[in-house]
Each structure stands twice: as structure tokens, then as C-alpha cells.
Amino acid sequence: MRDTPETNPEATGPAPGGGVAVPGLEAWFVEEVLPLEAALMHFLRRSGQHAHEIADLRQEVYLRVCEAAKTKIPHPVRPFLFTVARNVLIDQMRRNRVIPIDAVAELEALDIATDVPGPDRSAMARSDLRRLRAALDELPPRCREVLILRRIEGLSRREIASRLGITDKTVTQYLASGVRTLANLLYAGSEAGRRRG
Amino acid sequence: MSDAKRAISANADEIEEIAAHWIGRRDRDDWSAKDQEELDAWLAQDMTHSIAFWRLNAAWQRTERLTAFRPSTVGAGSFFDRARPALLRSAAAVVGAALLGAGALYWLHPTQHRYTTTHGTREIVSLSDGSQIELNTDSSMRVSATRGERMVWLDRGEAYFQVKHDAAHPFRVLVAGHQVTDLGTKFSIRTGARKTVITLTEGSARLDDADGAQAHAITLKPGDVAVATADSVSVTKLPLHVLNDRLGWLRGVLVFDNTTLADAAAQFNRYSDRKLIVVGDAADLRIDGTFPANDTAAFAVIAGHILHLHAKDDGTEIVISR
Numbered sequence: 001m002r003d004t005p006e007t008n009p010e011a012t013g014p015a016p017g018g019g020v021a022v023p024g025l026e027a028w029f030v031e032e033v034l035p036l037e038a039a040l041m042h043f044l045r046r047s048g049q050h051a052h053e054i055a056d057l058r059q060e061v062y063l064r065v066c067e068a069a070k071t072k073i074p075h076p077v078r079p080f081l082f083t084v085a086r087n088v089l090i091d092q093m094r095r096n097r098v099i100p101i102d103a104v105a106e107l108e109a110l111d112i113a114t115d116v117p118g119p120d121r122s123a124m125a126r127s128d129l130r131r132l133r134a135a136l137d138e139l140p141p142r143c144r145e146v147l148i149l150r151r152i153e154g155l156s157r158r159e160i161a162s163r164l165g166i167t168d169k170t171v172t173q174y175l176a177s178g179v180r181t182l183a184n185l186l187y188a189g190s191e192a193g194r195r196r197g
Numbered sequence: 198m199s200d201a202k203r204a205i206s207a208n209a210d211e212i213e214e215i216a217a218h219w220i221g222r223r224d225r226d227d228w229s230a231k232d233q234e235e236l237d238a239w240l241a242q243d244m245t246h247s248i249a250f251w252r253l254n255a256a257w258q259r260t261e262r263l264t265a266f267r268p269s270t271v272g273a274g275s276f277f278d279r280a281r282p283a284l285l286r287s288a289a290a291v292v293g294a295a296l297l298g299a300g301a302l303y304w305l306h307p308t309q310h311r312y313t314t315t316h317g318t319r320e321i322v323s324l325s326d327g328s329q330i331e332l333n334t335d336s337s338m339r340v341s342a343t344r345g346e347r348m349v350w351l352d353r354g355e356a357y358f359q360v361k362h363d364a365a366h367p368f369r370v371l372v373a374g375h376q377v378t379d380l381g382t383k384f385s386i387r388t389g390a391r392k393t394v395i396t397l398t399e400g401s402a403r404l405d406d407a408d409g410a411q412a413h414a415i416t417l418k419p420g421d422v423a424v425a426t427a428d429s430v431s432v433t434k435l436p437l438h439v440l441n442d443r444l445g446w447l448r449g450v451l452v453f454d455n456t457t458l459a460d461a462a463a464q465f466n467r468y469s470d471r472k473l474i475v476v477g478d479a480a481d482l483r484i485d486g487t488f489p490a491n492d493t494a495a496f497a498v499i500a501g502h503i504l505h506l507h508a509k510d511d512g513t514e515i516v517i518s519r
Binding site: 026029030034053055056057058059060062063066067088091092095132136147150151152154156157168171172173174175176177179180182183186187 | 205206207208209210212213214217218220221222224225226244245247248249251252253255256257259260415416
């Protein structure tokens with residue numbers, strides 16, 4: 001039914017079943033929620049949870065936010081996202097039964113500055129290229145090379161494979177790991193927690 | 198910490214890995230409807246699958262032919278220094294070539310001809326190979342068409358190229374440190390103080406550094422508009438009717454679509470010594486329409502009439518104001 005997933009940003013949400021039934025949910029998530037990821041990650045990292053749990057916590061926050069958005073798109077999204085994030089952390093601490101003394105109370109009091117407006121859209125657009133460039137710069141060399149050849153220079157996969165002397169399967173692997181790192185750098189901020197702008 | 202009671206599933210990493218693999222796979226040329234069905238099924242399995250995929254797909258799409266990174270003039274430690282080790286290694290060779298180039302310029306291009314247009318004139322240059330270059334107002338170029346190569350240096354202004362493609366004799370345009378190589382093409386180039394705009398209407402062409410290092414070439418397709426500055430290139434795509442409007446000068450007209458009077462005046466002023474000056478907030482008013490490029494006075498009268506403005510013509514300049 002949908003044959004051009006790459007050009008239509010909304011084409012990847014399957015209609016029936018346990019997945020997504022709301023048209024535009026992907027576009028909303030990408031445009032409204034993803035830009036807040038750096039702030040969300042900062043909040044989650046500060047919460048005292050183990051580093052290896054952060055990705056799972058983020059997944060849970062996104063899941064709850066998107067489930068809620070299926071019935072009604074929350075607006076404004078920023079305070080909603082952080083309220084969900086706080087609830088996820090509270091649930092996590094309760095389930096773990098290793099609640100540090102006063103952790104929940106601290107969490108309640110945590111200043112999440114929900115009234116601080118996010119970066120303005122035009123400023124984001126201006127810094128977009130710079131961020132992309134910086135992010136590409138940080139990829140492992142081979143990933144960067146494959147991603148640039150394919151996405152920016154538009155070489156065919158066959159050309160890339162023969163130029164670099166690798167198989168098509170390896171091209172897939174480099175693209176996959178490249179796009180993962182890129183998403184982390186672009187949305188989560190660098191994995192070392194450095195801020196970039 | 199893998200307590201059975203935790204509400205939060207500990208598989209985000211695994212899901213992201215699968216989602217990333219789908220993105221890498223989907224990029225394949227032989228991606229089929231059946232593959233898409235499989236992907237859709239995986240996405241439908243769980244909301245977390247969709248979310249992970251959206252997130253990675255957003256990063257993936259941002260890289261799409263957005264920018265070509267070029268050697269920065271600042272340069273040290275930049276992306277390019279590492280991406281182009283071959284270039285650095287051949288630095289000595291480049292210096293040698295540059296020394297040769299300085300002295301050799303004259304006798305290497307014995308058939309070089311210069312064409313220059315003044316305000317308000319256009320010139321069509323037909324080359325012996327069947328290619329044609331239309332030089333717009335206030336522009337200057339040098340053409341060298343020998344048996345071995347076809348070279349154009351666009352030194353100033355704007356030109357439209359209709360190139361007879363010949364793989365054995367590539368057609369190159371050098372402009373402001375960039376190089377455009379024809380791959381069977383019609384394209385226009387306009388060069389200004391800070392940026393050069395290459396608009397491709399038919400076929401394809403390759404955009405590259407003037408030194409011909411092809412490591413970071415971009416291939417332009419119809420509808421692509423590349424904006425090149427000293428250290429960056431960005432490519433956007435425009436609908437064909439917008440491109441045709443922009444190339445209105447080939448028909449001797451300027452086409453405006455929601456264009457500010459200030460922009461319109463600047464465009465007219467390229468074509469005429471009789472300057473159009475828009476004063477005050479009249480500059481922000483917008484106008485549509487097709488106007489003869491060589492008749493600034495007519496435009497001033499019409500714009501004044503439509504937008505209820507005063508146009509004062511003293512013979513050398515026309516001042517439009519509220």
C-alpha cells in the first residue's frame with residue numbers, strides 16, 4: 001500500500017495491530033519530541049540511574065508519550081514529556097525496591113524547568129548543518145566514509161563496495177551502525193554527555 | 198539489575214540495533230514490496246519498534262544529500278583533513294603544479310576567448326561542438342574549446358549552459374573555486390560576491406572543487422539548486438516552474454512570485470544603468486508578475502500603480518516610495 005517509505009515521512013507507521021494507528025504520529029514525534037531528547041537525556045542521566053539503563057528509560061518515556069499521543073497530541077509537549085519522564089523514574093525506583101533515601105522526594109522537587117522554552121526553530125535550522133557536520137566528524141572512520149559516500153555523494157552501493165573492497169552486507173552494517181551513532185550525536189547529545197550546539 | 202519485577206523492559210539497545218539494520222537494508226537497490234511488508238510487520242509488532250525506527254530514520258533522512266563538506270579555509274583538524282589523506286600526501290605535487298600554472302597560463306590556452314556583456318545586454322555564444330552558452334547581463338567569461346578539452350571560466354555574472362555531452366571531451370566550468378562538470382546537461386550558474394548558485398534544469402552535472410579532486414563531488418539532478426560558498430555547498434530541490442521563473446532572463450523577462458520590491462529592484466538593477474531605488478517600508482511590499490528585464494521604467498510605473506506608490510524618475514534613477 002505504501003511503496004515510497006523514504007520520501008514520505010509518515011509511511012512507516014503500519015495501520016492495524018499493536019503498532020500505530022494515528023496518522024502523523026511519526027512526524028509529530030520527529031518534529032516535536034526528538035528535539036527535546038538532549039534535555040531528556042540530561043534529566044535521565046542526572047537521576048542517578050545506571051548508565052546502561054538510560055536507553056531503556058528513554059524508550060519507556062517515548063513509549064508512554066506516544067501512547068498518550070495516540071488519543072490526544074499533548075500540547076505543549078515539553079512539560080508533558082518531563083512529567084512522563086519523572087513518573088517513569090519514580091516507577092523504576094519503586095520496582096527496583098532499592099530506593100535511595102529521599103530519592104523520590106528529591107525527584108518530586110527536581111527542577112525540570114518546564115517553562116523554559118526550547119530552542120527556537122529557525123535557530124535550530126541554522127545550527128542544523130553545523131551539528132550534522134560535527135556529528136559526522138565523530139563517527140568511526142569507516143562508518144563516516146560509507147555514510148558520506150552513500151548519503152551525501154550519492155554513490156551506488158555497488159560503487160561503495162568496490163571502492164572500499166567490502167561486501168554489500170558490510171555496507172549495510174556500516175550504514176546501520178553509522179545511523180545509530182549519528183542519531184545519538186544529533187538527538188541525545190554526544191554519548192560522553194558533552195553539549196554541542 | 199535484571200529484576201523480574203521491573204516495569205521497564207530492558208531491550209532498548211536490542212530494538213535499536215534491529216531498527217538500524219532495517220534502515221541499512223532498506224537502502225538496498227533490490228528492496229522489494231515483500232521486504233517492506235516484513236518491515237511493516239516488525240514495526241506493527243510493538244510501539245517501541247516504531248519509535249526506535251522513527252528516531253533512526255529521522256537521523257538518516259537528515260543526511261540526505263544535504264551538504265557536501267569542503268575543505269575549510271581554517272581547516273586544521275577538520276573533517277576533510279582526515280577524509281582526504283591522499284590530497285595531503287600529494288601536497289608537494291600540488292605546489293609544483295601551481296608554480297607551473299602561473300607561468301603557463303598564457304600559452305596553455307591559446308584559443309581562449311573572452312566574452313563580456315554590459316548592463317542590459319545578453320550574448321549567445323555557440324561553440325563548434327554544438328554547445329551553446331547564453332551570457333546574461335553584466336557578466337564575463339572565458340571560453341577555451343580545443344580538441345582535447347572544453348573549459349569555461351565564469352568570472353562574473355550569470356550564464357546558461359546547454360552542453361552537447363561528449364564523455365571523451367568533458368565540458369568544465371570553473372567558477373569561484375568550484376568546478377562543474379557536464380554529464381549531459383542544461384544548467385545555469387550565477388556567481389556573486391559571496392556565493393555561486395548552480396541550477397540544473399536537465400540531465401546531470403558534477404559539482405566539485407576547482408582543483409578537480411573528486412573525493413567530495415556531488416552529482417546534481419534536474420531541479421537541484423546548489424548554493425556554493427568558499428567552504429560549503431548546500432543543495433535544495435525546486436519545482437520546475439520555479440526554476441523556469443528564475444531562468445526567465447533567457448526569454449528577456451524577470452518573473453516575480455511574491456517577491457519583495459527590494460529584491461525586484463536589485464534584479465532590475467543588474468540589467469540597467471538606470472537604477473531603481475526603493476525607499477522606506479515600500480521595500481518590503483511584495484509583487485507578482487512577468488516583466489521585460491530591460492524596461493525598468495515600465496516596471497516602476499506598474500509597481501507604483503498596483504501598490505499605490507510614488508515613482509519619481511529623474512532620468513538616471515527611479516525612486517519608489519510611499
